[in-house]
Structure formats: structure tokens, C-alpha cells
Amino acid sequence: MIAFVKRYEGLWLFVHSPAAIVAALVALMIFLGAVLAPWLALVNPYDLASFSLFDGLLPPVWQDGANPKFLLGTDDQGRDMISSILYGARLSLVIGLAALTIAAVLGVGLGLAAGYYGGRFDAIVMRIADVQLALPAILTALLIDGIARGILPAAVQQDLRVAVLTLAIALSLWVNFARTARASTFVQMNKEYVQAAIMMGQHPLRVMFVHILPNILGPLLVIMTVDLASAILLEATLSFLGIGLPADSPSLGTLIRIGMQFLLSGEWWILWIPTLFLVALVVSINILGDFLRDVFNPRLR
């Protein structure tokens, strides 16, 4: 038993951290809901035939005039709020995860190489990172959006909105990964096991990815969780501002933007429910990130 607990130190800490358990449950439920949306949702917001205008603007069940079929009410088009949110979360998570993956691959690769080679290469990569940091994510998104509009034919533009948005988010997130990977690589470069590998004459790529990368994964995993929350928020912000996804593909950001129109007309649920949902998702991911940081950094325990 003792050996088991010692071996799974992180698991022990997890079991003894109520906040982490709650956060993990919330995040897990949202992830499952998003993945299983086509089977769980009452209506499909992309399918006009699955909902009816007659069900429009119904309040949540605990208010007068509600239809028990729609637990959290409906929007002006008659779309079930729960269904919209599940589909919205699906899109938000896909964009967030895709952007995160691109940012991680780009950032970790560049950061590792900068830490490994040092010198001029390092200086160039890090100055690019500095410039990137100086540009707000929204500006980057506008820039990429503008370029995409300029060079892509109008026909494919609509289809590529998701890709453009993902790329814009990835570009504003890679710097975190690059900086952390570079700093950790610097530390590892002084370790004798790395010198031993270099001495043997192993290929730089092998030294970087087989020897160094596994040793710097801890801090990178933490950044990954925290940045997933950032990516989702960023997507919501961009969509809310209208730079991101069009109104007919309901991500969490678009849902909130649509809800804004009803804020002052009494239909509060159309705005508040997706907003609270977004907050729950982001907060739980952030708590998990904090927890992971504690696990990987024994000094904070």
C-alpha cells in the first residue's frame, strides 16, 4: 500500500484535494457533453428542421411559462439552450485544443532548439517571441483574418473561418511554450546526461527530443492546461467581437454575443447561461492547472 501511494504521489495529492476533484469532475462532464453532443442534445442547432420558431424565447423550467422539455429555456429561434451550449462547447473545445496543439508543437520545438543551440539562433527566436508578445491576440487574429480574406477565394473563406481562428489563437499562445521550453532546456543542458549524449555524437534532434524533452515535460504540461483555458477564452472573445466565427456556428463566444441582444429585454438566460458555462469550464481547467503545478513543483507543497 505504502509503495503504491509513494509511486503514485500525484494521485495521492489528487485524492486529498477537494478543489481538484470538483474541477476535474466539472471539466470531465463538459468534455463528455461536448463529445457526445449529437447524441445528448435535444435539437441540432445546425439543422433547421430540428427546432421550431414556436418554441422561441421560453424561460428555464423554474420560471413561469416554461416548457419542461427545454430545461434551461430556448433562444429567439426556438433552439434549446442546453443543445446550443453542448454544440458550442464542442466547437470551442475543438478550436482550443487544435490551437493548443499547434502552439505547443511550434513553441516547444523552437524553445528546445533555442535552448540547445543558444547564441544567435536563440537571440533571433526570442526576439520574434518578444514581438509576438507585444501584439495583442485580437490584433494577430485581425491580421490573419485580413490576410486570409485577401489571398483566399471568397468561396472557401467561410469554410476556413475555423482554421483562421485556430491559427490566430495558436500564434498568440506559442510564446509561452517557447519561453518555458527554452529556460528548462538551458537548465538541462548543464546536466551531465546531456553532455554524455552530446559527447557520444548523438544527433541534436535525438538529444533534444529523446533526452531533454522528457525531463522538461512537467512545466510544459502545466502551461498546456492553463493555456487551454486561455485558448477557449480567446476564442470566445474573438467570436464575441465578431472577428471569429459567424453567428450560424454557435461556439460559446457566439452564443454570448447573441445573448447580449436580449440582456435588456428580460430574456436573461440567453446571455447568462452560456456565460456561466464558460466561466465554469475555464475556472475548472485553471484549477486543474494549478494543481498540476503543485504536483510538479515539490517546493510549493
Add this chain to the structure above:
Amino acid sequence: MLTIKDLAVKFPSRFGDFSAISDVDMTIAPGEIHGLVGESGAGKSTVGAAVIGLLSAPGYIANGTLTLGDTDLRTLTEDQAHAIRGDRISMIFQDPQTSLNPLMTIEDQLIETIQAHSDVSYSAAHKRAVDLLEEIGIKDAAKRIKAYPHQFSGGMRQRVVIALAICTDPELIIADEPTTALDVAVQSQVLDLIRRLAKDRKIAFMLITHDIGVIAQIADRVTVMRQGRVVETGETAQVLGAPTQPYTRALMDAVPPLDRRIDRFRVPAEEGHLAASAGISNAAEKWLLEGQQQAPMGLSLKDICVRFAGPRTSIFRKPDPYIALQDVSLEVKPGSIMGLVGESGSGKSTLAKAITGLIKPSSGTMTLGDLDLPGGKSRSRHHPSRQLIQMVFQDPYSSLNSRHRVGAILAEPLWFYGTVQDAQERTKLAAAMLDLVGMAPDAIDKYPHQFSGGQRQRIAVARALLARPRFLICDEPTSALDVSIQAEILNLLKDLQAKFGLTILFISHNLAVVRQMADDTAVLRNGQIEEINASEKLFSSPEAAYTQKLLALTPVMPTDWTALRA
């Protein structure tokens, strides 16, 4: 004066209380230097921390009495304990780098401490601070006192730490490895100072160290600890000269003597897996001998210079280079062991890095056998020397990749150099090699952190051997290890060298260890060779003044303990 009786310290953990020390008895009289020796994990520092009341949380004193004079240290309130710390008991830590505040001048730190413990005016405190610095041997103290810690050398800094410890006239000073981070010359000065303070001021010292040479040199009485318990205690000459306990005897046997060369160290048989060999080491031995077609290879260095770019002070001028090695010429005879000694910063490790191609010498030539060794990046990744030269590093905690299994670490050279194509063969050979270096072969499925320092160093040796090297560089391979483990590793290296005709460059700051290992010895100082000679000659009749000084300052075991007792 200090009396410790039945002391037990426990650390609560998730898995029940862990007993760090138990049944420790000890008395220290005024003016006595009491040595506390033991290997890492013996609980030496815990005793010191318990006395001064600074046990790291959540450790607690479970049992026993601690009395200083007629004060019971265990019944003190937090405030009383705080008042006693510094006033009656002081502490000297290992690392003078970190025990002084880098942002305060020496003056401020001394005066702060003096005023914290006695109600004196600033000018009186200042005068006392200057007097103290002069007493501990800092020249021109009135001026030097304005300096910041970084403006002092390591030895000077440790003196300042000692000045801080004695500025309140304590009765007892706990010195936790006070000279471990220092070079021999500085170490002997600090030890002299401690001895003088004990004699003149009647301060009692609890000297915690793993270095038995230091104890032999200055301790009046000694307590040997092992696994949290006292093994033996008494007069230094009696305990070390005529040990009654087998552990003390084994410890003494493991200390390499400076004045003679012994062939093998006696190692306590219960330790290590050497006794119970799994009997598959033959396979590894045969495999290694297969690769011995080539005759032993010597290494010759001619006029090696290494310069590093200095700190840049101007945009327009190139900074002056820092010269790490200057005109170093060495001849390591085929099949022999060349020892390389020198103090820290003398360029020992830089030389090793130049030979292995990690850094590029600015001039000079290196040849291994009849193979030319290009320096730094100009040595290609496929240069044969990449296989022929292998290295055993100083720190066994960082020389093995902690995210790889031991099996993967050991199989890597076999795969990389293409010597064994079949993956199963590689694993088999790795296991056999572990057996050869005295480890259980099932270690291949474990991770490095599951092993002790000595075991990891064995794994590192096994990794080096699996490349089938002809030339091995050992850079301080035992300086991170306890003496008994050091003895095992040195025995192992000697055996392997004899069996496989390896040529070894053995780098160490420890003269006694080099004497045991090396056929020839080179002495390095500030990047230059001071003396190269056959070890026997160099150690018995050193020519260079620097070598003589180093030898004279190294703490040695007296050959005749009876003389010391008188």
C-alpha cells in the same frame, strides 16, 4: 557543558513516524572540539539541528534530554530558545556563499548581530566588529569591513561567517561541514582558526563532517554515527586509532591514505551486491575482451590552450578572453592511469571537456593513439573517438537521464555505435554488464532515482564500458560519494582497468584518492601544469613548491596514534 542523553528525533510522515536519530548520547566540554562523523543519512546534522532548536518541520524531538550548562534546552519557550540561539549557541553552515546576506556589507551584518544580542551603542558594536575580524585573521579589517560578501574569497567569507558566530561570545558552536566547500589550503586555515578559538576562548565546537581526515586533524573527541545511532564515541586517537566497532574499522579502512599506495580497499562485505554475483558477468567480460583487438591507446596533448570570451564591457572592443588552460602538455601512456589534481577553478574539468570535444581549444593538438582529435564542433559526430573515449561524470544524480529506464540508458551506446544489432541481445548484454560492475541485473527495469549514489555511479561506469572504450575519463567520480562507497567504486575502476587494459585520465581534487589510483600524476594550477611525474615520486618527493604545499595541507591520518594521544 552540553549534555545530550537518549536523544531521539522523529519525522512524521504519511507512512508513520520516521525515526531520524535515536538513543544519541553525547557530552561536549568547554573548549572541546567534538567531531561528529558518519556517512550521508547518518543523522549528524539532525543532532546539530536538534541542539540549536532548528529542526526542519515537521521533525520533533520525541525523547531525551538536552542540557547546555544548567539550562534544559527542551523546556524553553519559543522566545527563550530564540534568545539562546546566537547568544549561547551559534552555528556555522557549509556554504559561505549562502549563509551571508549578499545585499548587506560585512559591517552591517556583524553590527546587526552584535546589537541583537547585547545592548551596546553602534560605535561600540562597530569597534567590536573590527576587533573580531582582526582576531580571525582578516588584515586591514577597518577598511575591509565595508565590503560586501562577494568581494571576499571563499575562505575569507567562511572566516566572516565564523566571526558572526563568535561575535556574541557563545559557549557552543555547531559547525556543519564548515570546510567541505573549500579547497585544501583554505580548509587548513579555517581549521586552524577553529582550533585557536577553542583554545583561546574556550568555545566548545560540535564539528559535523564526513571527512575523517579533518576529524583526525583537529577533533579532541569524536562520535561516530550510523543510521541515526551512535556507533562509538571517545578520544579521537582512541576511536580512530584503535576502533572497537567493526563499522568504525571499516570506515577507517575505506579512507584512502596519502602516504602510501594500497592495492585494494577493504570493503565491508555486507554492502553492495558484489558478493552475490548473478554469474552472468562472463558474457559482458567476453564481449568487452572481444573489442580489445586494438592495443591500449595513449593520449597525448600538446600545448593545449583554452580561452573563453570574457564579459563584454564595451560595444566596440572585444572583451579580453579568460584563459582557462595555458599550454597544457600531457602524455598519458597506453594502459596507464594518469591522475590530474588541482584546486577548484584550476581547469581540470575544462581539460576533460576539451578532450571529449565539448569545447574547442584555441590552439594545441590532441592525439589518441595515432588518431588526431579535432577540437569542439570540428570533431564530426561520427569521429571514432566518440566511441573510444568515454567519460564517468562527477555527479551520479545528473549523469543519468532520470526519465529513462536503466536498461534503455545502458542499451543506448550499443544501439548508437551499432555494436549490437539485436535489441534482445542488447538487453542481455546490459544485464550482464550490470552484473560485472556489481549490480543486480534486474536493475534494468528500474529508473535511476531508485538507486543510491554509489549504485548510480556503477551504472554510469557500466554505460561507459558498453561503448567499448579504450580511453576513460573519470571526472571526480567519487567526490559526491561516501568514503565506503568511494572505496567500492575505486576498487571497481582498478579491477576494470587491469582486466581490459583501459587508459584512464583520473581527475580529482583529492590527493589521497589520486595516489591510490594513478601511475602518473599531473598537478594543475590556474590552467597551467605545475608538475608531472610518476605518482610514487610525486607524492614522496614533490618538486614543485605548489605540490609540496598541497601535500602539506591535506589532512592526513597520523600513522602513529599513540604519539597523538600523548
